Amino acid sequence: MDYTSLISFLKQENSLHNELGLHAQREMSILFVKFRDFNQLSGNFLSKELIDFLNSYLNTIQSILNGKNGYLCTCTGESIIILFPDSVNDALNTGNAILKNTVSLNNLIKEKYNCSVSIGVGLHTGIVTIGTIGTPEWKETIVLGDSVPITSQLGELSKSYNTNFLISENAYFNLNDAEKKSIRFVDRIKVVNNINYISIFDVFENESPRIIQKRNENKQLFEDAITFFHSQELSKAESLLKDYLKLVPDDFIAQMYLGRCQKTKTNETFASPNLNRKILWSDYLSIYYDPIDNQHKELIERVSGLLTKIKDGKGIEETHQMLLFLEEYTVKHFSTEEKIMLKYDYPYYEEHKKQHEIFINELSYIKTKNLGKENMKLHLLLRIESQLVNWIINHICVTDKKLGNFLNSPE
Structure with missing residues (x-):
């Protein structure tokens, strides 16, 4: 949906007639799209070319959003925030469509500018405040709340896990039939501005058909290994990871966990948050x-x-x-x-x-x-x-x- 639709949505939540001051606070799904190495990418463009490229890309995203209840909210150049007030499934599908579009986008700019883009996507469901601020001459829509930095953290972290799309546990558990999708648990992370750890999941629906098939066929083995690791049963985790890598040898995250097992055993310390956490009265x-x-x-x-x-x-x-x-x-x-x-x-x-x-x-x-x-x-x-x-x-x-x-x- 476009800016006009976003304002209409906010007016439904308010008794105000003026655009300035319109606001809403509610649970939404936030999709964060980030151009990796943006400074390096923008260096390949003249200033007008960069603005034209961003406008063209935003038009592409807007066309992807047609038929989905999502609002293109803010763009900083290197990142874009899209809000979904009702459906996390629409947010997931939009993220997948944006990543799928990256292939044709790269074909276009490689031919014209001899460069390529890489995109990281994060998705989280949580409470946000959205509103319009500014003056009568200048208006802007802003999104506030702890959910925003969590979502951007996921988009940033996707590169560290050699994947393109990470989602939070809140987003995962609000999906319809999440366990049937090409999504897997990958880690527990400490989120920004918070003492809590959350679980994060890798969406691999945009990988090649062969990789999707291999990972889905062996997802149970992979997740069992990760469960043992986070339960501090390192020998069991290492054994299952080796079995898994025989079947899916190029899986970066499995290789990463195997390295973690070996490093943890050597250092005799366990740096990751574990699933044996007890909840005790104090x-x-x-x-x-x-x-x-x-x-x-x-x-x-x-x-x-x-x-x-x-x-x-x-x-x-x-x-x-x-x-x-x-x-x-x-x-x-x-x-x-x-x-x-x-x-x-x-x-x-x-x-x-x-x-x-x-x-x-x-x-x-x-x-x-x-x-x-x-x-x-x-x-x-x-x-x-x-x-x-x-x-x-x-x-x-x-x-x-x-x-x-x-x-x-x-x-």
């Missing part, structure tokens, strides 16, 4: 209101028990029972919290309750998706850590502490 999580703190302790203990069952390779039935057990307690705990909020006329009750509903829906999704199958062990671990563990910690540290301050304040 005073840091206390809101200093005993009825809620006691239930938080129990909730954390049950989530830890669920993770242990999965890591120990327990069967589908036992995992399913633990999920049911956790779900029952979560409903009980949230009900207690909500009764306390109503009793004391808590002003942020509705907002707080909506967060509870999000957690319950996610837990229900995990249970009904039957992710307890052995070949889904990695995805179950990642999803629980991403969507449940991180949610609990963030919810307690921000939303529940806000409630605790209210309950502990003098009347």
Whole structure:
């Protein structure tokens, strides 16, 4: 969609009539497209040629966006941000189409300017603020929020993994039938401006048909090896990686992990974040209101028990029972919290309750998706850590502490 459509979207979210000050804050999928080595690339063009090239490229992206609910938002020359308010699948398809177009783009500029372009793409789903700023004579659309640097970090990192397209766990888990796509888990990274680690996934749908087939045929072996590595079981990881590389010898990421295994064993240190992270109660999580703190302790203990069952390779039935057990307690705990909020006329009750509903829906999704199958062990671990563990910690540290301050304040 074009700029006019973006303004129309913002007007739907506002009561303002003037373009300046239009804004929206909501969850969106952000697509970040970056020209690698832009300074070197731009040196091959005269100034007018560079501007003409960028305008032509933006027109190409706009044509790719036709029929998709995406907004071309900002362009710095070397990077472009596209927003998708509703569909992460549209964002994924747009990223793939942009990469596919790079082949014909290179054919064109190689003939005319004797150079080529390389593009890195990042995709993340999260909360952003979008709005129009400026003066009556000059207006600009800006995108703000932690989700923006996370997305750009993915686009930048794609080069380090010798791939073109990296997506975050939030984007991956919001895709329809993600496990059926040519996408694989590749690493855990620390994101900018955050203490948390997130899982990142490699989209290889633009590789050659032979590579796509080979990677998909052996994806389970690859992900098992990576799971062992991040669980600090290096010998098992190394053995599986060697088996995998016999079948897919040119896989850069598998070679990278084999090197990590050997380096880690030599140095006897483990630099990467691991999947054996425990979620434990500490005073840091206390809101200093005993009825809620006691239930938080129990909730954390049950989530830890669920993770242990999965890591120990327990069967589908036992995992399913633990999920049911956790779900029952979560409903009980949230009900207690909500009764306390109503009793004391808590002003942020509705907002707080909506967060509870999000957690319950996610837990229900995990249970009904039957992710307890052995070949889904990695995805179950990642999803629980991403969507449940991180949610609990963030919810307690921000939303529940806000409630605790209210309950502990003098009347």
